[in-house]
Amino acid sequence: MELDQGLLESLPLGQRHRLVWRMRCDQIQAYYDREHALQKQYGHQPAGTSKPQGHHKKMVHFPLASVIQDAIVRHDNKEVLRLLKEGVDINTPISSGGSLLHLCARHDNVFAAEVLIDHGINVNLQDDDLWTAFHIACACDHPDIVLLLLLVGINVQLQDVNRNFPLDYTIEGTETSYILRKHLEENGVDIGSLHNMKNQMPSTMLSDVRQMISSGESVNLRNTSGITLLHMACASGYKEVVSLLLEGGADPCLTENNYWTPLHLAAKYGQTCIVNQLLKYKANPTVLNCNQDKPSVVIELQCSTFDGRTPLSVPISKWDSLLEKVHMFSNAAGALTHQPPQDSHLDGAYSSGLGKLEQVKLMPPAPSDDLASLSELTDRSLLYEMQKRFGNDQIYTYIGHILLLINPNKDLPIYSHLVSQLYLSSSGRLCSSLPPHIFSSAERAYHMMLQERRPQCFIISGESGSGKSEACKHILKHLSVRSCPKGFALEPRMKHVSRTHSWVNTFALEKSRVICTPPRHQNFNIFYLMAEGLSAEEKSSLCLNNILAHRYTHKQCLKTPHPALPQAGQT
Numbered sequence: 001m002e003l004d005q006g007l008l009e010s011l012p013l014g015q016r017h018r019l020v021w022r023m024r025c026d027q028i029q030a031y032y033d034r035e036h037a038l039q040k041q042y043g044h045q046p047a048g049t050s051k052p053q054g055h056h057k058k059m060v061h062f063p064l065a066s067v068i069q070d071a072i073v074r075h076d077n078k079e080v081l082r083l084l085k086e087g088v089d090i091n092t093p094i095s096s097g098g099s100l101l102h103l104c105a106r107h108d109n110v111f112a113a114e115v116l117i118d119h120g121i122n123v124n125l126q127d128d129d130l131w132t133a134f135h136i137a138c139a140c141d142h143p144d145i146v147l148l149l150l151l152v153g154i155n156v157q158l159q160d161v162n163r164n165f166p167l168d169y170t171i172e173g174t175e176t177s178y179i180l181r182k183h184l185e186e187n188g189v190d191i192g193s194l195h196n197m198k199n200q201m202p203s204t205m206l207s208d209v210r211q212m213i214s215s216g217e218s219v220n221l222r223n224t225s226g227i228t229l230l231h232m233a234c235a236s237g238y239k240e241v242v243s244l245l246l247e248g249g250a251d252p253c254l255t256e257n258n259y260w261t262p263l264h265l266a267a268k269y270g271q272t273c274i275v276n277q278l279l280k281y282k283a284n285p286t287v288l289n290c291n292q293d294k295p296s297v298v299i300e301l302q303c304s305t306f307d308g309r310t311p312l313s314v315p316i317s318k319w320d321s322l323l324e325k326v327h328m329f330s331n332a333a334g335a336l337t338h339q340p341p342q343d344s345h346l347d348g349a350y351s352s353g354l355g356k357l358e359q360v361k362l363m364p365p366a367p368s369d370d371l372a373s374l375s376e377l378t379d380r381s382l383l384y385e386m387q388k389r390f391g392n393d394q395i396y397t398y399i400g401h402i403l404l405l406i407n408p409n410k411d412l413p414i415y416s417h418l419v420s421q422l423y424l425s426s427s428g429r430l431c432s433s434l435p436p437h438i439f440s441s442a443e444r445a446y447h448m449m450l451q452e453r454r455p456q457c458f459i460i461s462g463e464s465g466s467g468k469s470e471a472c473k474h475i476l477k478h479l480s481v482r483s484c485p486k487g488f489a490l491e492p493r494m495k496h497v498s499r500t501h502s503w504v505n506t507f508a509l510e511k512s513r514v515i516c517t518p519p520r521h522q523n524f525n526i527f528y529l530m531a532e533g534l535s536a537e538e539k540s541s542l543c544l545n546n547i548l549a550h551r552y553t554h555k556q557c558l559k560t561p562h563p564a565l566p567q568a569g570q571t
């Protein structure tokens, strides 16, 4: 998989990590395939490599601690169980300083969370930003994890680095918020008293600083990390303490050991009033921290909105991850103006239109992406999952290698050139970091064609109006991108694709369908659309004054009106 560097850089950090991770997997796979082919060809180790004695296969070994993290993210719960049996340490820390439970909360892996809790994982462990797994489950709105953690007695009153309680991260009106508020109510926790608790720390610090100043102590003392009281008060948003320190002679330009000034920290944690206070006291806005960022750059990051709301103070380390949860990537547009525009018609796929922004909104991967992996497989559970997914615009779902589509009957921003590029893969295997998509099936067919060296066929089934023709278009659209991933020089190939497209249409518009409609199915959409849309004169000129009275259109006794024509049954 190749991605344009500009495009890559324009994506949020989390998304970037995933893509880079995927590219790395592809590289490893390509390396493995090459080795395999060489071995097959020569029947021995490739030239220049000597086989270590006693070893038959070259294997790349990853630490089990990393493998279990990967298994949790992929919801590969069998693998989680196997690794735990092999003795993986459940207290393995993850990169944020959190635990495997934090990872489960982030990726909504309830099963793994339950298993880890059974194995005795510390449910109240706080990561580098003092977030518990419960903070994460609340911020990501994962009600099942929230419920599980409440049942095992999580401490709901732990505050993170910004003194926020998990409740502060829930969105009012969501199931998570309801569950947590109900729990607090049933346990006699007054939400007002939680807010009072939030204010306790600044008042304690305020009185300590007052005492220091009155006893003549320096307010510029640093700890071993070079952090001053002003750094702490700025990061925490203690406005009154910051004022007192500045009035008491605190130096706003002192840097801690990583060259962060109090101004950087105020910016990082979104403390806008404190930024103003510091600037009045001549804080230097041009100092670079260890990441070579000025405070203004840090504040730009902070000023973006999270899920359309003005954010609470969310540590930057959580920021990308949360943003990613909401939109896998949304503002990639800046770097994408050189890409062909999104369109729903094949014929326009290589029209110019440069400068048009690509709007993309893919849902993050979820456990229900593959119904075959659900623990309970009944009609009821399947329909429930499908309905839930449809409500979230997750119109595609896998059942193993079969792709299910529910026609959304509205345009979704999931078919752009960029999305097609994301689904390009060097192996054709389903990518666990991307949600189910028709592009993924197209990609798989392409690779099967290469592997098996024979034509592949898609069986697209569904009743009239269910979206078969659209699905064909999307498949061809992806194959056209596949033919030239960079999005130019498409024209000659598109001619070929268009020819194929007409063939597909010929097949899909098989004439026998007009007279042999399967029982309880309706005829072609177009008849019903004509019935609704043609003027009286047009109908009369076509001798179709009452289209629905014709045998081909009226013989089906359907209980539900045709989706393309809500009133069809009554006409």
Ligand SMILES: Nc1ncnc2c1ncn2[C@@H]1O[C@H](COP(=O)(O)OP(=O)(O)OP(=O)(O)O)[C@@H](O)[C@H]1O
Binding pocket: 407, 408, 409, 410, 411, 412, 462, 463, 464, 465, 466, 467, 468, 469, 470, 471, 523, 524, 525, 526
């Ligand atoms: N993936 C989709 N996204 C948005 N709208 C869709 C999608 N698929 C189908 N539709 C909508 O549903 C309408 C009917 O879809 P389509 O023509 O593909 O159905 P069909 O199964 O081929 O029907 P028929 O068998 O009658 O030809 C389309 O015109 C489009 O408006």
